[in-house]
């Protein structure tokens with residue numbers, strides 16, 4: 458088993474470069490299936506396990522995919538299969554994003570039901586409601602969702618009960634090849650939605666309004682391959698901003714886009730962190746003392762749920778009592794128990810947690826419960842007394858490229874080891 462071992466106490470200094478966004482590249486790769494002629498060239502692609510997984514899904518579906526030097530080339534011009542089986546969807550929920558493209562291209566899509574995960578039950582009813590409004594017959598059974606339409610999908614008005622990111626993306630992709638105009642109301646406004654719309658438009662689609670609460674898609678009969686560069690990862694950027702602040706360091710987060718990070722910047726400034734916009738990113742300078750604040754996660758432009766656990770790590774160092782309320786996912790507090798193992802003083806009260814920042818964090822062996830929890834526990838390890846060992850790194854690898862190397866380059870005392878290697882070293886120490 459692999460572990461990250463971090464020893465607390467070092468201030469971070471220097472420059473760290475942000476990768477392309479995981480949550481932008483996954484829907485863009487799914488969208489590349491819509492091109493019935495020409496290749497798509499996708500640049501600034503991070504080498505994450507989720508990216509390898511979605512590439513496998515595309516290959517299974519009969520697309521040709523290469524991934525070299527942070528560029529993916531997709532040729533989806535051959536006839537595509539219709540089914541994304543459970544073995545892929547189980548590894549990564551975002552596999553469900555191929556459904557809209559397959560339904561639009563083939564008139565039929567069969568995708569394994571993603572099921573729940575560590576952060577909540579995560580249903581996909583809003584995706585299916587959109588497909589049904591466009592004329593698809595959707596059946597759920599034997600662990601699969603089957604959606605089929607006679608002829609082309611038809612443009613429709615879809616009102617989303619909640620501005621779901623994935624549902625907005627899936628409906629947007631399906632609507633590009635529908636007959637007539639689709640209007641998605643109360644849709645998600647995340648920067649990743651805008652990135653997907655830009656890619657679709659480069660493929661020949663007619664998508665307007667991405668980034669606002671209403672998106673209009675005028676259907677076209679065919680899409681072609683296109684060139685696209687993925688936006689920088691605002692959550693990776695935010696994670697390094699917290700790393701700088703928590704250690705009282707001074708770090709330039711290169712590639713961070715201030716407009717994508719406005720809620721995080723505002724809340725960190727409220728805590729007393731200095732954030733300076735520079736030409737190529739954000740400089741973050743941690744104060745001697747952090748102030749306690751309250752945070753509520755919300756759809757964009759509200760505070761992102763994907764930064765909730767990292768901010769919990771930061772608030773555990775603030776003077777006074779803070780509260781975080783999670784409104785996006787119903788069960789995204791699994792990391793609280795792990796923070797408690799590090800002497801974190803946190804109480805869960807319904808959908809909120811109360812954090813007392815006065816107690817000294819102590820190094821401990823902790824398990825990552827999900828992707829962002831993995832990063833957050835490592836952030837706490839940067840300031841805990843002694844050694845923190847973080848396990849279940851498969852979660853970390855879904856969303857962070859070379860996380861420990863990047864922290865190490867900024868001055869952290871951190872390494873990633875294989876438990877077998879570690880026990881050999883211990884054995885060697887005993888024997889010699």
Ligand SMILES: CC(=O)N[C@H]1[C@@H](OP(=O)(O)OP(=O)(O)OC[C@H]2O[C@@H](n3ccc(=O)[nH]c3=O)[C@H](O)[C@@H]2O)O[C@H](CO)[C@@H](O)[C@@H]1O
Nearest residue numbers: 480551579580581582583584621622623624762763785786
């Ligand atoms: C790959 C990707 O981009 N993942 C992001 C995406 O996930 P994802 O697209 O899955 O998140 P959604 O915005 O769809 O989900 C938000 C909430 O809506 C609920 N819901 C969603 C769809 C639906 O049909 N019915 C329903 O009830 C979910 O259970 C959840 O409670 O947005 C989340 C919210 O910003 C982020 O945390 C994830 O990192």
Ligand SMILES: C=C(OP(=O)(O)O)C(=O)O
Nearest residue numbers: 480550551763828829856
């Ligand atoms: C929850 C996340 O991702 P996913 O939707 O892929 O699980 C995340 O990026 O924090």
